[in-house]
Amino acid sequence: MIKITDKNINPETNDLIVEVFRLNGLLLATADKLVSKFGLTGARWQVLGAIAKVGVPETTARLARNMGLTRQSVQRVVNEMVAEGMLTLEENPHHKRSKLVVMTAKGEKAFQQAIDLQGPWVKALSEGISKKRLKEAKEVLTIIGSRLSNDGS
Secondary structure, eight states: OOOOOOTTSOHHHHHHHHHHHHHHHHHHHHHHHHHGGGTOOHHHHHHHHHHHHHOSOEEHHHHHHHHTSOHHHHHHHHHHHHHTTSEEEEOOTTOSSSOEEEEOHHHHHHHHHHHHHHHHHHHHHHTTOOHHHHHHHHHHHHHHHHHHHHHOO
């Protein structure tokens, strides 16, 4: 077993990061199972959620930034969803080559079906955890995310 011995590494922060990596994998796998019957994957659901959150058509690059992902990975998912009729690309009056991503009626229906399942799923996940603890956990993750966004390290 490899043991981290660098005295500059905060073990609690390191353990949190490892747990976030593990949780991300579990969330995506569970999301895949949860929404597969609607023609979605966890990644597709995440893209639809990012579109719904901003409420206006956005470019793939901006959606990717909002999601903390690379433009290329989001573009691949967007292309798949355009091919399946869940999204459409519209002209961008501010940039000729960078199209705006818009949900179609089919995408909206799939997203709504996923959201309808999300409530009970989230309730089950948070069972027995106080709102205070959840808020504190979110605040810690937000701080770390902000530091990563600001300096890129």
